[in-house]
Amino acid sequence: MKKGCKFGTHRVIEPKGILPQPAKVISNDMAIYDNEILIDVKTLNIDSASFTQIKEEAGGDEAKIKEIMMGIVKDAGKHKNPVTGSGGMLIGTVAQIGPALEGTTDLKVGDKIATLVSLSLTPLVIDEILEIRMNIDQVDIKGKAILFESGIYAKLPDDIPENLALSVLDVAGAPAQTAKLVKPGQTVLVIGGAGKSGMLCLYEAKKRAGVTGQVICLQHSDKAKDRVMDAGLADDFIVADATDAVDVLRKVEEVTGGNMCDLVINCVNIPNTEMASILATKDDGTVYFFSMATSFTKAALGAEGVGKDVTMIVGNGYTKGHAEITLQIMRESQTLRDIYESLYA
Amino acid sequence: MKKGCKFGTHRVIEPKGILPQPAKVISNDMAIYDNEILIDVKTLNIDSASFTQIKEEAGGDEAKIKEIMMGIVKDAGKHKNPVTGSGGMLIGTVAQIGPALEGTTDLKVGDKIATLVSLSLTPLVIDEILEIRMNIDQVDIKGKAILFESGIYAKLPDDIPENLALSVLDVAGAPAQTAKLVKPGQTVLVIGGAGKSGMLCLYEAKKRAGVTGQVICLQHSDKAKDRVMDAGLADDFIVADATDAVDVLRKVEEVTGGNMCDLVINCVNIPNTEMASILATKDDGTVYFFSMATSFTKAALGAEGVGKDVTMIVGNGYTKGHAEITLQIMRESQTLRDIYESLYA
Ligand SMILES: NC(=O)c1ccc[n+]([C@@H]2O[C@H](COP(=O)([O-])OP(=O)(O)OC[C@H]3O[C@@H](n4cnc5c(N)ncnc54)[C@H](OP(=O)(O)O)[C@@H]3O)[C@@H](O)[C@H]2O)c1
Ligand SMILES: NC(=O)c1ccc[n+]([C@@H]2O[C@H](COP(=O)([O-])OP(=O)(O)OC[C@H]3O[C@@H](n4cnc5c(N)ncnc54)[C@H](OP(=O)(O)O)[C@@H]3O)[C@@H](O)[C@H]2O)c1
Numbered sequence: 041m042k043k044g045c046k047f048g049t050h051r052v053i054e055p056k057g058i059l060p061q062p063a064k065v066i067s068n069d070m071a072i073y074d075n076e077i078l079i080d081v082k083t084l085n086i087d088s089a090s091f092t093q094i095k096e097e098a099g100g101d102e103a104k105i106k107e108i109m110m111g112i113v114k115d116a117g118k119h120k121n122p123v124t125g126s127g128g129m130l131i132g133t134v135a136q137i138g139p140a141l142e143g144t145t146d147l148k149v150g151d152k153i154a155t156l157v158s159l160s161l162t163p164l165v166i167d168e169i170l171e172i173r174m175n176i177d178q179v180d181i182k183g184k185a186i187l188f189e190s191g192i193y194a195k196l197p198d199d200i201p202e203n204l205a206l207s208v209l210d211v212a213g214a215p216a217q218t219a220k221l222v223k224p225g226q227t228v229l230v231i232g233g234a235g236k237s238g239m240l241c242l243y244e245a246k247k248r249a250g251v252t253g254q255v256i257c258l259q260h261s262d263k264a265k266d267r268v269m270d271a272g273l274a275d276d277f278i279v280a281d282a283t284d285a286v287d288v289l290r291k292v293e294e295v296t297g298g299n300m301c302d303l304v305i306n307c308v309n310i311p312n313t314e315m316a317s318i319l320a321t322k323d324d325g326t327v328y329f330f331s332m333a334t335s336f337t338k339a340a341l342g343a344e345g346v347g348k349d350v351t352m353i354v355g356n357g358y359t360k361g362h363a364e365i366t367l368q369i370m371r372e373s374q375t376l377r378d379i380y381e382s383l384y385a
Numbered sequence: 386m387k388k389g390c391k392f393g394t395h396r397v398i399e400p401k402g403i404l405p406q407p408a409k410v411i412s413n414d415m416a417i418y419d420n421e422i423l424i425d426v427k428t429l430n431i432d433s434a435s436f437t438q439i440k441e442e443a444g445g446d447e448a449k450i451k452e453i454m455m456g457i458v459k460d461a462g463k464h465k466n467p468v469t470g471s472g473g474m475l476i477g478t479v480a481q482i483g484p485a486l487e488g489t490t491d492l493k494v495g496d497k498i499a500t501l502v503s504l505s506l507t508p509l510v511i512d513e514i515l516e517i518r519m520n521i522d523q524v525d526i527k528g529k530a531i532l533f534e535s536g537i538y539a540k541l542p543d544d545i546p547e548n549l550a551l552s553v554l555d556v557a558g559a560p561a562q563t564a565k566l567v568k569p570g571q572t573v574l575v576i577g578g579a580g581k582s583g584m585l586c587l588y589e590a591k592k593r594a595g596v597t598g599q600v601i602c603l604q605h606s607d608k609a610k611d612r613v614m615d616a617g618l619a620d621d622f623i624v625a626d627a628t629d630a631v632d633v634l635r636k637v638e639e640v641t642g643g644n645m646c647d648l649v650i651n652c653v654n655i656p657n658t659e660m661a662s663i664l665a666t667k668d669d670g671t672v673y674f675f676s677m678a679t680s681f682t683k684a685a686l687g688a689e690g691v692g693k694d695v696t697m698i699v700g701n702g703y704t705k706g707h708a709e710i711t712l713q714i715m716r717e718s719q720t721l722r723d724i725y726e727s728l729y730a
Contacts, residue, residue: 045631047631047690047691049631057629057631058628058629058630058657058660059630059631059660059687059690059691060690061660061683061686061687061690062657062659062660062683062687124682125680125682125683125686126682126686127686156689156692157689157690157692158686158689158690160686160690161686161690190690190691190692191690191692192692213689283403284402284403285403285404286390286392286394286402286404312403312407314407315403315404315406315407323705329681329699332681332682332685332686334681335470335681336674336677336679336680336681336684336699337469337470337471337677338406338407338470339681339699340677340699340700340701340702341406341470341471341472341503341505341506341677341702342404342406342407343699343701343702343703344501344502344503344558344701344702344703345392345404345405345406345502345503345505345506345535345536346392346404346535347501347502347535347536347537347703348701348703349701349703349704349705350701351698351701352698352699352701353696353697353698353699354674354681354684354685354688354697354698354699355685356685356688356689356693356694356695356696356697357685357686357688357689358688358689358692358693358694359694360668360694
């Protein structure tokens, strides 16, 4: 059995020498290296920005979506959307464990796991697409995938249904980071707060900001308003288009009495929302960009352009304990669990 | 005289309603609005990532560079490089001040200033390109520009030559952020540390990390090694290609005794260096991406892909006091001033 690199560089075909995530093409040969884990894949959870793009390209047609997805994997050896650059994650069953991992992993063959590394770097074979759950970005397949030695995963718990776990684990980085960033008494805005990552962020923000804090949800329509407010996820609800920075500025000014926000969390799935996030933040405040549609230069030059001294953080999909924190929310709040079961599972 | 918006939205032609920086086309009509400042431009300092791209596109040919630059301004009303999305800054003389600014600005007609907002949002007219200083990204022009009410600027000091001030002010955000981020005893790596922003970061890092800290400069050749080490800017010098993440990892491991870095500052002017920055950082450490060639998704997914819990910061070109901090370095260190005068002025 061949010896593999911890990061999976041995699988990179083009361009040579770089890591699997930035690579254009990786090998999805399903004969494992000595430090790899083979997974029988059950379901893919496609990243929201990626799936939105694929659905648009396919004009909503299911056969065309299948074709696009099969094409991506055929070309790249992984499901990295060439337009958005993003991936998603998967659940499945451990089928084989490389001998070099014995003693270092707590996994055994037959364990059900969710991979917590992006599909944009995961060697994947799709034999067949069985079912597409259009509204929750989930796709059941017959296929196999490889987890590298440095790859992170979570064992699926018994007390939370698989599809629900998959849905929330996909965005686990966001609530976990929120938990770290929010301090008591702060004003926090979640842009796209009624979305899948958004509601988890609102929940953590409410918990941390406490009774002296103010948590605001921003959506471009009020269709989710009752759901969010009835669940007690936010103190205020703003209806605005996040691409209209000046309108967002005006409405956040209104609802914060001109004080603006200590922390703005961007959870949208569309481009050109950097400026709204920046303008909604106080000087010396923080913007946390979880959205994969964020442009680095738009954020950097945007803040400079309006002379705004804000700390802007790139939403790292991983932070310690993110899976536990997120699954715990589903145990802690029956209200939220009901919402996520009905919307995303 | 027409009343303008603080952020300059009144100048945006396409797409309507957004801010001048993300806009594709803005008006460079030089009749000012009531809250604008008109500047007689002397010199443009083109952002390094942008100028590198333009020089490449022009195959180094001066006439072709002029043509590309004139073309950018003609199409967009500003010097926003359509490939890199970035701008740069300028120096010039205040020619007219909108009446709405009276009493709120300390400027008067005739003052020499550097604008500290990006050229990517600054209405600009180039009548003629007088001289291109190829190696320092500076272009003398005959032309005019507009500063918006929210636009920041620095009055040029008497004790520092104009071209030198322009050069260092262009990258002022980087050393000012370094000053805020580095704590005594920390290990700090500056990737592209021998460049214009890099050396200023090294200088601030050395000062803040102190004798118990370790400051490392990484460059892809050793041609700047003597300059950096003789000036006492770094404790260690690594020669590696920043696009080769695995090689950088290995070399940083070596020089830090396997401990890796508390803070990595990325000051390169080329793409695909996100992974090297992430791998060189300790768990719980920070990566500060000053490079405009940074890709948001490559950073976010890259960190997740290797399960690395690092805080990644988008290099905001502005932070309070950044101009003063940077000009002060030129007063404090004669060694560095000599280097910058010979290289960038
Ligand atoms: N950084 C990471 O590691 C990581 C990991 C996973 C996902 N992500 C990213 O996180 C983002 C959110 O993911 P998600 O699963 O939470 O997506 P989601 O459930 O689709 O949520 C997106 C939210 O944004 C709202 N929205 C869309 N356009 C808007 C506009 N113009 N103004 C205001 N609100 C708007 C949506 O409202 P409607 O439903 O009304 O349209 C929705 O509530 C995506 O960009 C995804 O790529 C990042
Ligand atoms: N965030 C902001 O607001 C802001 C504002 C201004 C500028 N910037 C950005 O900051 C970056 C640096 O600007 P600068 O003026 O300091 O540029 P610079 O003087 O050209 O410095 C770039 C440095 O990177 C080194 N480098 C290039 N390729 C490398 C590689 N493969 N491996 C290792 N080192 C490499 C260069 O070495 P050689 O000289 O040997 O090639 C040089 O030392 C640019 O991307 C610019 O766009 C950002």
